[in-house]
Amino acid sequence: MGGTARTPLEQAVRGEVRRDRPTLEGVSGDASHLTGRPSAVVRPVDDDDIVALVRWARTESVPLVPRGAGTSLDGESVPADGAVVVDLTGWNRVLELATDERWARVGPGIGNFALQEAVRPHGLFFPPNPGSWHRSTVGGNVATNASGPRSFRYGAARSWVRALAVVFGNGARARLGTRSAKRSLGPDLLSLVVGSEGTLAIVTEVTVRLAPLPAVRRGLVVPVGATVGTGAIAARLAGAALEGLSAVEYVDRATSRALADEGAPLGPADSAWLLLEVEGPTAAEAERRAARVVAELAASGVTAPPQPFDDADEMWTRRGESGSALDRRLGPRVREDVAVPVGRTDELLAELERAAAEERVPLYVYGHLGEGSVHPNFAVDPASPVAARLRERTVRASLALGGTISGEHGIGRLKRPFVEEELGPAAVGLLDAVKRWCDPDGILNPGKLYPTPRGGGRSAPSPSGAATP
Numbered sequence: 001m002g003g004t005a006r007t008p009l010e011q012a013v014r015g016e017v018r019r020d021r022p023t024l025e026g027v028s029g030d031a032s033h034l035t036g037r038p039s040a041v042v043r044p045v046d047d048d049d050i051v052a053l054v055r056w057a058r059t060e061s062v063p064l065v066p067r068g069a070g071t072s073l074d075g076e077s078v079p080a081d082g083a084v085v086v087d088l089t090g091w092n093r094v095l096e097l098a099t100d101e102r103w104a105r106v107g108p109g110i111g112n113f114a115l116q117e118a119v120r121p122h123g124l125f126f127p128p129n130p131g132s133w134h135r136s137t138v139g140g141n142v143a144t145n146a147s148g149p150r151s152f153r154y155g156a157a158r159s160w161v162r163a164l165a166v167v168f169g170n171g172a173r174a175r176l177g178t179r180s181a182k183r184s185l186g187p188d189l190l191s192l193v194v195g196s197e198g199t200l201a202i203v204t205e206v207t208v209r210l211a212p213l214p215a216v217r218r219g220l221v222v223p224v225g226a227t228v229g230t231g232a233i234a235a236r237l238a239g240a241a242l243e244g245l246s247a248v249e250y251v252d253r254a255t256s257r258a259l260a261d262e263g264a265p266l267g268p269a270d271s272a273w274l275l276l277e278v279e280g281p282t283a284a285e286a287e288r289r290a291a292r293v294v295a296e297l298a299a300s301g302v303t304a305p306p307q308p309f310d311d312a313d314e315m316w317t318r319r320g321e322s323g324s325a326l327d328r329r330l331g332p333r334v335r336e337d338v339a340v341p342v343g344r345t346d347e348l349l350a351e352l353e354r355a356a357a358e359e360r361v362p363l364y365v366y367g368h369l370g371e372g373s374v375h376p377n378f379a380v381d382p383a384s385p386v387a388a389r390l391r392e393r394t395v396r397a398s399l400a401l402g403g404t405i406s407g408e409h410g411i412g413r414l415k416r417p418f419v420e421e422e423l424g425p426a427a428v429g430l431l432d433a434v435k436r437w438c439d440p441d442g443i444l445n446p447g448k449l450y451p452t453p454r455g456g457g458r459s460a461p462s463p464s465g466a467a468t469p
Helices: 008-012 021-026 047-060 112-122 138-144 230-239 253-261 283-299 312-320 322-330 342-359 385-400 416-423 425-438
Strands: 016-018 040-043 064-067 084-087 094-098 103-106 161-168 173-177 201-209 216-224 245-251 272-280 307-309 363-368 373-378
Touching: 008 047, 021 040, 047 064, 047 084, 047 161, 047 201, 064 201, 094 112, 103 112, 112 138, 138 201, 216 283, 216 312, 230 245, 230 272, 230 283, 230 342, 245 253, 245 312, 253 272, 253 322, 253 363, 272 283, 272 312, 307 312, 312 322, 322 363, 322 373, 342 363, 342 373, 342 385, 373 385, 385 416, 416 425
Parallel strands: 040 084, 064 084
Antiparallel strands: 016 040, 094 103, 103 201, 161 173, 161 201, 216 272, 216 307, 245 272, 245 363, 363 373
16 A cells, blocks of 8 residues: 555655645745735755746646745735745755855845855855845845845846846746856846746846945934935935945834834934945045045034944844834834935925825835835725725825836735836736746736736635645
8 A cells, every 4th residue: 555645746846845734824925914825835956846847837727936035025925826836945055156256156045144144254245135134035136126225336136136047937948147247139138037026937046246345334323303304315415426325224203213112223212314324445434434424414404413333234134124113013004115216205205294194094114215215104904995095195106206116125916006007008018928928828926016917827726625736
């Protein structure tokens, strides 16, 4: 007598297949309020296993959802009902490191912070540092084109991805990009996958560029007054092209209090703050550059003296806890992410305050103000009609000011209705054509990014006994 019969999915792949409740519940949601009901989790062993999994999923019309740490904020990694989650967290090694040429080839499941720690002894670092950098994976950073505080100087993930190995939704493999420093070869196919939220391909390797680690990094915490008017200060700093200034962040008074209550204060709890970072090759040069920043602040009307924060990484770790602190204080809420031209940030902040006041909902704001990127949090049930109105008003305000519906968090499920408003029908048609080639059956992460659903496999099996994949 043999053991338990293997299901078709287990016959198709060599990696581990899990269906136990704790495992499924562990991948059912992300940092948004959304959840799904996956049917299985697969931990593939190599690229061949992923190709076999994709072929099985096409034959069976079962959605596949690539997943790392699940820190996405708009439902990007939330599985469709009945989907198989492709767990890549085990693909977490540095596969190759070229210190002289400053690049690393890594598995998509390696953590952002783990990569930083691996290359730090070589005097290098990976500049994108999202607030979730202690938890998020490099593959997830690529999927959402993540950025972080230091993107003010260094740019988002797209600027630091040199090459990708992928398996498309049609089962084809490809290597996109190149390790060479320059290339002139047609449209940039690599950029199609960066920011695509796992809807075009499953990323199996990432080659990232690395930057020289600054010798000295100084944090400055700058108490500021009312929210509106702070954007003008940030715009002045951004326009001054100050040497060594690598980050211009903002935390409003309400979020400041929440962080202080959670034991992660960055400065006075009764004040809003600008958080700045200044880099330099020596301590003396960093101090000189910081003095120039302080002088620019004074010229902008900031009278409170900046407070030093010597451990810049600790400053960004605490700043990154803003969302978690509000999670504990408020629970589920509207967590938005929009960006406008820096010079129009104050107009956006004023509109957010008006919207919150009219709906009688508490507002908490933080973000990358030096880039016009703002994260408003409205303390209201995210499934309520009030939440829908606030989300729509936030997005439309950003578009009206020449901005975007997502500065860095991505589209996921929550923002799909607004994609065509920003891109227009012709660009959406082009996007859909790319999707049709890469994923003709619509099995890869359905219900995300694209305004018009395509494919996506069958619905979740019913409890009454549909076949198990």
